[in-house]
Amino acid sequence: MKTIIYSLMLLLLMFAVIVCAGDEQIQNRESQIKAAFLYNFVMFTEWPADKLSEPNTITIGLLGEHQFGDAFDPIKNKTVKKQRLNIKNFGMFRKSFPQNDAGKLEFANYIEQLRKCHVLFICDSEHENYKAIIDTVKSHGVLTVGETEDFLGFGGIITFIPGTEKPVFEVNIDSCENENLKISSKVLRLARKVIDYDAPDAVDKNK
Amino acid sequence: MHTKKSSAGKIAIFIVAILLALGTLCFAEQSEANAPQDLFAMPIEDLAEQSYTVYGASKYEQKTSEAPAFVTIITADEIRKYGYKTLADVIESVPEFFITYDRNYHYIGVRGFRRPGDYDTRILILLNGHRLNDNVYDSVSTGTTFPVDIDLIEKVEVIRGPGSSLYGSNAFLAVVNVITKNAKTLEGVEVSGEVASFDTMKERVSYGKNFDESHNLLVSATSYKSSGPTLHFKEFDTPATHNGNVSNDDDQFYNLFLNATVGEFTFLATYLPREKGIPTAPYDTYFGDSRTKTNDDMAIMGLEYKHDFTDDFAVRGRVSYHHYDYDGAFVYDDSGLYVNKDNARGRWWESELQFIAKPIENHKLTWGIEDQYNTTQDQKNWDSAVYLDDKRHSNNWGVYIQDEWKIFDKWTFVGGVRHDEYGTFGGTTNPRLALIYQHSDATTVKLLYGQAFRAPNVYELYYNDGDYTMKAADSLNPETIQTYEAVLEQKLNKNLGATVSAFHYEMKDVLDQYLDPADNLLVFRNLKEVKANGITGALTGRWENGLKGRASYTFVEARDGQTDAILVSSPKQLAKFNVIYPVIQNNLFAGLEVLYTSKAKTLTNNYADDFWITNLTLTYENIVKGLELSASVYNLFDVHYGYPSGAEHRQDIIEQDGTSFRIKLTYRF
Numbered sequence: 001m002k003t004i005i006y007s008l009m010l011l012l013l014m015f016a017v018i019v020c021a022g023d024e025q026i027q028n029r030e031s032q033i034k035a036a037f038l039y040n041f042v043m044f045t046e047w048p049a050d051k052l053s054e055p056n057t058i059t060i061g062l063l064g065e066h067q068f069g070d071a072f073d074p075i076k077n078k079t080v081k082k083q084r085l086n087i088k089n090f091g092m093f094r095k096s097f098p099q100n101d102a103g104k105l106e107f108a109n110y111i112e113q114l115r116k117c118h119v120l121f122i123c124d125s126e127h128e129n130y131k132a133i134i135d136t137v138k139s140h141g142v143l144t145v146g147e148t149e150d151f152l153g154f155g156g157i158i159t160f161i162p163g164t165e166k167p168v169f170e171v172n173i174d175s176c177e178n179e180n181l182k183i184s185s186k187v188l189r190l191a192r193k194v195i196d197y198d199a200p201d202a203v204d205k206n207k
Numbered sequence: 208m209h210t211k212k213s214s215a216g217k218i219a220i221f222i223v224a225i226l227l228a229l230g231t232l233c234f235a236e237q238s239e240a241n242a243p244q245d246l247f248a249m250p251i252e253d254l255a256e257q258s259y260t261v262y263g264a265s266k267y268e269q270k271t272s273e274a275p276a277f278v279t280i281i282t283a284d285e286i287r288k289y290g291y292k293t294l295a296d297v298i299e300s301v302p303e304f305f306i307t308y309d310r311n312y313h314y315i316g317v318r319g320f321r322r323p324g325d326y327d328t329r330i331l332i333l334l335n336g337h338r339l340n341d342n343v344y345d346s347v348s349t350g351t352t353f354p355v356d357i358d359l360i361e362k363v364e365v366i367r368g369p370g371s372s373l374y375g376s377n378a379f380l381a382v383v384n385v386i387t388k389n390a391k392t393l394e395g396v397e398v399s400g401e402v403a404s405f406d407t408m409k410e411r412v413s414y415g416k417n418f419d420e421s422h423n424l425l426v427s428a429t430s431y432k433s434s435g436p437t438l439h440f441k442e443f444d445t446p447a448t449h450n451g452n453v454s455n456d457d458d459q460f461y462n463l464f465l466n467a468t469v470g471e472f473t474f475l476a477t478y479l480p481r482e483k484g485i486p487t488a489p490y491d492t493y494f495g496d497s498r499t500k501t502n503d504d505m506a507i508m509g510l511e512y513k514h515d516f517t518d519d520f521a522v523r524g525r526v527s528y529h530h531y532d533y534d535g536a537f538v539y540d541d542s543g544l545y546v547n548k549d550n551a552r553g554r555w556w557e558s559e560l561q562f563i564a565k566p567i568e569n570h571k572l573t574w575g576i577e578d579q580y581n582t583t584q585d586q587k588n589w590d591s592a593v594y595l596d597d598k599r600h601s602n603n604w605g606v607y608i609q610d611e612w613k614i615f616d617k618w619t620f621v622g623g624v625r626h627d628e629y630g631t632f633g634g635t636t637n638p639r640l641a642l643i644y645q646h647s648d649a650t651t652v653k654l655l656y657g658q659a660f661r662a663p664n665v666y667e668l669y670y671n672d673g674d675y676t677m678k679a680a681d682s683l684n685p686e687t688i689q690t691y692e693a694v695l696e697q698k699l700n701k702n703l704g705a706t707v708s709a710f711h712y713e714m715k716d717v718l719d720q721y722l723d724p725a726d727n728l729l730v731f732r733n734l735k736e737v738k739a740n741g742i743t744g745a746l747t748g749r750w751e752n753g754l755k756g757r758a759s760y761t762f763v764e765a766r767d768g769q770t771d772a773i774l775v776s777s778p779k780q781l782a783k784f785n786v787i788y789p790v791i792q793n794n795l796f797a798g799l800e801v802l803y804t805s806k807a808k809t810l811t812n813n814y815a816d817d818f819w820i821t822n823l824t825l826t827y828e829n830i831v832k833g834l835e836l837s838a839s840v841y842n843l844f845d846v847h848y849g850y851p852s853g854a855e856h857r858q859d860i861i862e863q864d865g866t867s868f869r870i871k872l873t874y875r876f
Binding site: 029030032033035036037039040044074075149161162163164165166167168186187189190192193 | 246247249251252254255256257258259361362386391392394419420793829
């Protein structure tokens with residue numbers, strides 16, 4: 001009998017706590033962790049001065065059919081490095097635009113938006129467009145982040161290794177230097193591999 | 208036996224008391240599931256340690272908050288930073304668990320239950336999903352006999368409560384799933400060496416290589432040797448028995464380990480033979496003779512296959528071959544010394560085929576079939592004459608199904624049932640029901656019911672020593688347990704998570720030794736009933752500066768169902784406090800552990816005193832890139848303490864080590 005009373009009291013307590021607690025969305029944990037990593041990459045990367053002189057925002061771009069949902073909500077419009085953090089959803093990569101003036105303008109604008117990103121997360125759903133995307137943002141100081149093992153071979157800078165229990169990532173330090181980005185040793189130390197493709201043919205081999 | 212507490216000890220106790228007061232106020236433990244805003248606040252090093260999933264509770268990977276159980280996960284990072292030497296150390300830090308050691312084997316107690324003389328038969332231990340409990344004694348000892356070097360463990364998932372609805376026998380009180388490292392978590396060459404008190408040395412070399420995304424290999428070799436301390440047992444303090452002084456507490460093992468992935472197949476092989484001197488003179492053996500010792504050899508070869516046909520249909524298959532040899536040598540004095548030998552030989556195949564499907568919306572079905580084919584289950588005992596030469600083989604199998612049904616947005620119902628068939632006693636069917644209410648990312652409530660069983664093993668069924676003190680039972684029924692549990696997991700703020708779990712269980716037909724008045728021989732019978740009520744509050748915390756920790760308090764009353772007496776070797780209260788403090792960010796960490804165990808009754812109705820144990824480990828990472836140095840002090844305040852022993856010992860309480868040290872150097876390149 002005593003047990004039952006204790007159990008009931010406990011249940012009551014549980015529900016009291018629930019009523020007090022806020023209502024939050026349930027999300028995919030892997031995506032939540034990756035979102036937090038992207039945020040950390042912003043904090044621990046130094047961009048060239050001209051990249052930050054843009055109108056007071058730091059942009060994380062998301063490309064492809066990602067699972068982030070509202071994982072970024074807690075940091076939306078947060079101030080990082082004295083800039084407002086902006087999360088921009090590009091959806092699937094657009095390859096074709098109407099062949100008219102309006103289309104050309106739209107295309108130019110689209111490309112510019114991509115190039116303005118500080119961090120660009122490229123989902124595994126964009127696997128076949130890796131080369132096109134990375135070529136598009138090349139030399140514009142974009143920290144490209146992927147989630148397949150071959151991403152670095154295309155010139156991507158950081159990639160999460162799929163199929164692991166915990167977040168595991170690798171860094172292509174060559175691409176990083178080519179974009180004039182400085183990733184903190186805090187991040188590099190956690191990387192499983194920091195790859196140095198010094199021979200240009202090494203890059204080709206991975207394509 | 209007396210307990211000594213220094214003033215520094217009292218301060219530590221005070222800190223723990225405050226934390227626990229806080230813990231019981233809000234009630235507490237959330238193992239890994241931090242709300243998203245906390246992930247953003249977390250230091251990147253901790254973020255890298257976050258697990259995407261938990262596997263063991265439902266046999267497929269899922270979030271801890273969705274698991275139909277109270278789950279705790281201990282990671283490799285914690286194993287290093289708290290200086291854990293064996294799996295037993297890891298389990299001792301988990302809320303609701305306690306460990307005892309009789310200077311030969313470590314034994315797990317949980318939720319107030321541990322029967323002296325029992326070889327951990329009521330806890331199922333898995334290694335990457337393969338069952339480890341042997342087919343003679345049903346045991347896996349978690350000390351130096353555990354078949355994988357602690358350094359190769361990536362994660363330990365502890366799932367409390369009955370698991371027979373998925374796992375069959377042994378998943379009685381808890382399931383412990385040990386997940387090893389592979390080349391993805393240990394790449395390159397790693398060499399490690401340690402020296403510790405009592406002439407202890409351990410060396411390891413490991414090599415991990417990733418050929419591509421789906422082909423990798425990890426191989427490792429370990430050697431361990433310890434002379435052990437010189438011990439004094441007052442029970443043997445006579446001139447004839449060296450005044451109770453004895454030094455044969457030596458312990459040595461080596462371990463060979465291989466883990467390889469080829470596409471969708473994962474192969475695991477591990478071999479660990481251990482030799483241990485027994486200083487306690489159990490079973491009325493001759494005190495102080497170094498020939499009294501045990502050898503335990505465990506080897507496992509396991510193959511696992513995973514294939515996802517679609518996002519909604521997957522198959523998992525595994526098959527493993529197990530080898531377990533036990534060789535005990537016991538020296539007796541009967542007008543001259545002679546050695547009595549006690550052997551067990553276990554060989555068995557384990558296989559399982561499992562399907563996971565989402566046939567209709569909001570339902571996730573898991574079903575499977577498992578078979579254990581015991582080719583050898585032999586026991587032998589002899590000296591000048593053969594007293595026992597029992598050869599057995601057997602087969603048992605089980606089928607199971609579980610449905611995880613998302614009834615509404617926030618409500619999930621989990622229902623599962625498994626039927627097992629044994630050659631010895633027939634069939635048994637065990638269900639599990641769980642209702643999970645996930646109010647928000649911060650709050651989860653779980654109401655759980657489960658039934659579990661443990662099949663009698665060949666030791667309990669057939670062991671006899673030539674009808675000298677023990678006779679064979681020949682026919683026994685399985686033990687059963689019914690468990691009711693309510694769990695609340697609650698984020699308190701962005702740094703603190705709390706869990707509270709209240710449980711009630713009833714065991715029936717518990718196997719215990721009984722002295723048959725007809726012939727004055729000991730024999731196993733389905734005798735005991737046990738009833739227990741308990742509650743645990745636990746807190747876990749993580750702060751932006753890298754500080755992290757956990758604190759828990761458990762109160763449990765486990766009683767004999769017939770006499771209502773408190774069980775032997777059942778401490779009513781456990782308190783645990785663990786914290787990792789970054790002394791120098793990213794480089795120097797201090798791992799402090801304080802464990803409290805309340806007094807526990809012994810077989811002679813005395814009590815082993817309560818005790819506080821404090822362990823401290825300093826870990827310096829990346830002295831140069833890849834080089835790590837750690838220094839540990841165990842039982843910092845040199846507290847004298849001991850555990851209630853089994854009936855085979857003349858000692859009522861077996862005293863444990865005072866302060867000891869370890870220095871460990873690891874280099875990865």
